[in-house]
Amino acid sequence: MDKTLRTIREEIKENRAGNIPSITLLVDTNILADYGWKRDDNVLYLFDTLVVDNYDNLLVIAPKISNVEFKAITKHERAAWLNLKGSIEGKLKDISRYKGFKKLYNNLDESRSELDNLVRSLDRSLYEVLEILSNLMFFFETELPLQDSMAFYISKDPEYGLLFEDALVFSFVKLVGKSLENESKVLFLTGDRDFDVGKVLKELSEVGVEVYFNSGECLQRVKALLE
Structure with missing residues (x-):
């Protein structure tokens, strides 16, 4: 696991000129669609205003699976x-x-x-999403074998209740939270209630990740952290 955590940290630092941002916001396919399809004003404001105005302190990351899923569902x-x-x-x-x-x-x-x-x-x-947002956020493309293996077993465990694609997102969020523990405040914004499961929320909380299902609440939290 240590190698995977180092890889995540190195990729994030490379994306931010050697720095770890004070706030790291993880998003999934639903949030990319909210922006691309312009169906959530809070998400639009988050990217078009907060991220632009606070580029050095706020990093938004989406895992590779969310990028792939957004292209697929849009097509x-x-x-x-x-x-x-x-x-x-x-x-x-x-x-x-x-x-x-x-x-x-x-x-x-x-x-x-x-x-x-x-x-x-x-x-x-x-x-x-794929061109403009790529200049504002970080689409994490590096392969993480540990993430894949974690997701496989999680998707087979009924206590999580996650399909493999969601398990990929969950395992990525968990690994990022662990890799940035005590260095960056990690938040996870999703519109997918499949993540609203006791075991999922507990494990994310244990690595310091705050989970938000409401974009307005997440937006207010980000604003408060930036003050």
């Missing part, structure tokens, strides 16, 4: 909306043959245009 969403658009287009000609349904035709035609906008928005979200 899945994109494909689903394009399929719906195709279905609408396939029915527009049929509806045009019926009298008295011009309003329905116009509504569906308008929906088709809105779906185009939605798809373009999803395309932009990939760029905003």
